[in-house]
Amino acid sequence: MxxxxxxxxxxxxxxxxxxxxxxxxxxxxxxxxxxxxxxxxxxxxxxxxxxxxxxxxxxxxxxxxxxxxxxxxxxxxxxxxxxxxxxxxDIKVQFGKFKKKAVRKKGAPxxxxxxxxxxxxxxxxxxxxxxxxxxxxxxxxxxxxxxxxxxxxxxxxxxxxxxxxxxxxxxxxxxxxxxxxxxxxxxxxxxxxxxxxxxxSKAEKKSLLECLHGVKVPSGYSSNFKNLVSLEDLKLTGMKSHDCHVLMTQLLPVAIRGIxxxxxxxxxxxxxxxxxxxxxxxxxxxxxxxxxxxxxxxxxxxxxxxxxxxxxxxxxxxxxxxxxxxxxxxxxxxxMYPFERYMGLLKAYVRNRYRPEGSIVRAYAAEEVIEFCTNYMDDVKAIGIPKSRYEGRLHGVGTIGAKLFEPDRTTMSLAHFHDEDGFILVDFSKAGYKDDPFILARQATQVFYVTDPADRSRHVVLPEMESGSDHDGIVLASIKKRGRGPNRIKEKFNEKDKTLELDKFFRPVVTRETTSFSTDFGILVRREIPIRFQLWKDVPDEYKQKIWEILKVSWKLPEKVEVKKYYYQKMAACHRKFRSELTKLFREGETPDFDRLQIEEKDWKEFVEYRMTAEFDAASQIGTENQTHNKYPHFLGSRGYNGEGFQNRLKDAMQAIADEKASSDPSSQGSTTTALTPDELVDLSVEHRHVTWKLARQKLSDETKERFYPETYIPVINRIVRI
Known part of the structure; x- marks a missing residue:
């Protein structure tokens, strides 16, 4: 068949x-x-x-x-x-040159x-x-x-x-x-x-070709690329099909690094x-x-x-x-490699070009006879042919065991690097393992190294072919990025008797035990709240209450209205951020990893259907326009309020207050003193700047301000609000 x-x-x-x-x-x-x-x-x-x-x-x-x-x-x-x-x-074709071939008219199909x-x-x-x-x-x-x-x-x-x-x-x-x-x-x-x-440029061409010129591959891997590179003419010549295969699958991604x-x-x-x-x-x-x-x-x-x-x-x-x-x-x-190789073998049998078929038959028959005779001489000891010193030792023959060694992350990072493209880089100037235990040859993978054009002090690790494999079944390992492993959120939140220390603003204090709380909190929100809810106000209260109960039991959070309200706001922020990341994937035409992100495929379909409606496009357009009206968009992180962005906003606010005082008090015009008194500036330190600015951007009643926040905050907040 x-x-x-x-x-x-x-x-x-x-x-x-x-x-x-x-x-x-x-x-x-x-x-x-x-x-x-x-x-x-x-x-x-x-x-x-x-x-x-x-x-x-x-x-x-x-x-x-x-x-x-x-x-x-x-x-x-x-x-x-x-x-x-x-x-x-129904196609009928008469083979041969019986009549002139019809020419297709212009425009005809x-x-x-x-x-x-x-x-x-x-x-x-x-x-x-x-x-x-x-x-x-x-x-x-x-x-x-x-x-x-x-x-x-x-x-x-x-x-x-x-x-x-x-x-x-x-x-x-x-x-x-x-x-x-x-x-x-x-x-x-x-x-x-x-x-x-x-x-x-000429320098970039030279960098690419010099990288290929210096490649040293294992025996039988490919042609010697040094003979294929012309550094004078800046081109590659004489490449066969297998050379192009090796270049495309292994060497070209390395050669174009840095250009x-x-x-x-x-x-x-x-x-x-x-x-x-x-x-x-x-x-x-x-x-x-x-x-x-x-x-x-x-x-x-x-x-x-x-x-x-x-x-x-x-x-x-x-x-x-x-x-x-x-x-x-x-x-x-x-x-096609085995067929092309075998055709090359048959062509090599030709001795008389006038009778190529006879030459092939004669040489093929002679080779069959020789191979048949060698079956009777398997046990005969060859004379004059050296024996390999490694024969019988490649699979552990004659050894008593092996000691396996798994280096920790610190030891591994001494000499190995992983770049953004997934390549493994090594630095030969650093000692990776000072005390290497031995392993068997079959437990190791043969690799070879190519000098990194982007950084000459490092080398890119490329895999070797499988042992004994010809191009009838070649194996070229794909260079892939290491994927993120499964999270352990269930085990973390199932651990009880953990206490989360809070500051006076109900935020978790960063300690050795609570460093990963924010990450775990975000994963918990992703797991418990489906993405099919288009807005946070559409999420039923039982979903929010379930997350709150888990937090309260696992981390012993106090049963206070203020604490519960704060973490409800954190839930909403995490949910919006997660949906924004999924929207970006949707616009790029990609599909998320349902198992890792713990979302249902049916929820993703409903999520996509809503984003293809005119209602979503209109809401997105309104959000974009509103963002353009914001003079100081919020782009700062947990420590960003100590940066240049907040300093500029605070400077504008103080200048506006000074102008306000100057207009009400003509005697203060031309004064270079600050518009805020020392008492008002005492709580604008690095620790409390973000709180002050956040309160100024919120619509809080006077009763709420006086109830939860110090008196020194209130005049500063009121002045920034007026600005």
């Missing part, structure tokens, strides 16, 4: 009968392929990846960063085998299906969803060539140039990058191309991590949807930063790779 075919993209078109060039060249999207003709570059490009985004994603509404229009269409599902068969079953493939004669062929698999090896190679050629501006391989900029002018996009005419000193005019975000704008660098790194993840030997089905969403967003970011000529059909095909993994299994099972 034929499961699927695997070929390069041109052979894909020959076997399937579908035209894979020009308009509608995507064999998965078919008629829904979004293509644009670039007259100056003389080719079709395939963009429009915003169609694959969720309906509420923020990129769909952006115009300037893309093609000047919003995206409202959705990508359709690929056709089934039966639907495709209904299109090709393209006939995408050229012939009916012979594979449709198989009775089960029309029941297969994926009949011809995309070759990931060639996809990675072509994307790598386009990306590296554009970054290094290699002639003949770069996708950015005068024609690409003229195409931007033709499409009326990115006016800042369109070519302009400038006059030289000799009177002649020249065309000036403004550097784009992906444009590298390019952060947004462009992270986009390229995410694309490399995507190829790294899908090429692993094991793919977790639960992570495939997240990978699909990630690559769609990455392609949209590439549309924002790279010219339209960059997006040939190979770049577009990356959006369909996850679909084939879901249906056909891991990529390494459908690699």
């Amino acid at each position: 034929l499961f699927c075919t695997i070929n390069d993209f041109l052979a894909y078109g020959n076997l399937s009968g579908y035209s894979v060039k020009g308009e509608k060249a995507c064999p998965v999207c078919l008629d829904d392929t979004v293509d644009v003709w670039l007259p100056n570059s003389s080719k079709n490009v395939y963009m429009g990846h915003r169609r694959f985004l969720p309906a509420n994603h923020v990129h769909r509404k952006r115009k300037k960063e893309f093609n000047g229009n919003t995206e409202n269409t959705r990508a359709n599902y690929p056709l089934t085998g039966k639907a495709v068969y209904s299109r090709v079953k 393209k006939i995408s299906w050229k012939k009916r493939s012979i594979f449709w004669d198989l009775p089960y062929w029309q029941h297969l969803d994926v009949r011809h698999c995309l070759d990931v090896m060639h996809v990675v190679k072509n994307v790598c060539d386009s990306l590296v050629g554009t970054l290094l501006n290699i002639p003949g391989k770069t996708k950015d140039g005068i024609n690409a900029r003229k195409d931007m002018q033709f499409l009326n996009i990115r006016s800042d990058l369109q070519p302009t005419q400038k006059e030289r000193e000799n009177g002649k005019t020249c065309t000036y191309l403004k550097p784009a975000m992906h444009t590298l 390019l704008p952060k947004c462009v660098r992270q986009t390229i790194t995410k694309l490399c991590f995507f190829f790294n993840a899908i090429c692993c030997k094991v793919n977790d089905p639960d992570t495939l949807d997240a990978l699909q969403n990630e690559v769609v967003v990455t392609l949209c970011h590439l549309e924002m930063y790279f010219p339209p000529s960059f997006f040939d059909i190979m770049v577009h095909l990356t959006v369909h790779l996850i679909r084939e993994i879901k249906m056909c299994g891991p990529v390494f099972l459908r690699y």
Whole structure:
């Protein structure tokens, strides 16, 4: 039974009968392929990846960063085998050169299906969803060539140039990058191309190539990149498919560290991590949807930063790779590497180019005979061939045991660093472990080190391939950020007999035992109050009372009206902050981690539905307008009232009070003395400034002020309120 075919993209078109060039060249999207003709570059490009985004994603509404229009269409599902068969079953093609080929008239629709493939004669062929698999090896190679050629501006391989900029002018996009005419000193005019975000200076190109030039990989890992780098011409030459694979999945994210704008660098790194993840030997089905969403967003970011000529059909095909993994299994099972390698082996058998078939048959038969004879000589001791000193010791043979060692956080941080991109960095100038216990070889992972271009004193740790694995089943470990582990809020709040010390403003006093109270309090609010309630006033009192009872029992809070009111306000603030964070995720088109955040999926759907209504848009617009009217927006943290922002506000308040006194008392004009008396300033110290300003912004009755707060606060509060 034929499961699927695997070929390069041109052979894909020959076997399937579908035209894979020009308009509608995507064999998965078919008629829904979004293509644009670039007259100056003389080719079709395939963009429009915003169609694959969720309906509420923020990129769909952006115009300037893309093609000047919003995206409202959705990508359709690929056709089934039966639907495709209904299109090709009546096609009749007469092979051979019997008559002149008809030329399609201008404006006429393209006939995408050229012939009916012979594979449709198989009775089960029309029941297969994926009949011809995309070759990931060639996809990675072509994307790598386009990306590296554009970054290094290699002639003949770069996708950015005068024609690409003229195409931007033709499409009326990115006016800042369109070519302009400038006059030289000799009177002649020249065309000036403004550097784009992906444009590298000569120093940056040299930094990238020097990093690759200094890479030393383990034996059998890849080609020697030192032989592929030309520091004189500032380009890469002679890269094979496997070299492009290693460069895209492992080395390029390291080589671009310290160069390019952060947004462009992270986009390229995410694309490399995507190829790294899908090429692993094991793919977790639960992570495939997240990978699909990630690559769609990455392609949209590439549309924002790279010219339209960059997006040939190979770049577009990356959006369909996850679909084939879901249906056909891991990529390494459908690699072209074993077939390409075996074809190279057969070509090496040729000695007589006039009779290549006979040479291959003769050499193949001789090799079979030699391999058959070696089966009888397994126990024969070889003469003149040295024996490895490590033979029989790699799996603990002859040892009596192993002592495992798990370093603590302090010891680990002496030499290991984790950056924002998830790379592990080491500093060889620092001693990580002064007393290393031994372990067995099978308990260690082989890695190699690449000098960090952003900081030459450190090295980036890259993983080695699995022991004994060939490219028939290569394993390249993905570099991922360490995720946040599960919280222990249940255990913390189930612990009783804990006392929370409060100050006179009912705030918890920071001690060793109560340092994490604020974090635990916020997690408790997230867990107990569902996000389906649109406003804090809509939350039923039983939810609030439940949280209060937990706090009162767990931390022995006093049963006072003032304390209860204070922590009710804290609950409202935590709930609003949590909903704001979820709204940001919604606008970015992402889905939260329901297990970690302890929220229900049905509540999230109701949360999203409300944010897609006109009522929410109107309320959001009102909040934005109100924020613009606030002269001093609240942006300070727990210690921010000692900063410059509060000092400026306090200075304005004191100046206004001085002006008020000057207008009422003409004799005080021109005085440089402060407007507040020492008695009034005594409680404006660092400890109480935030309380004074907070009270001034609240609508409190005189009875409340006199009941809860010292007398020295009241005149200062009243004067700030009048301002």
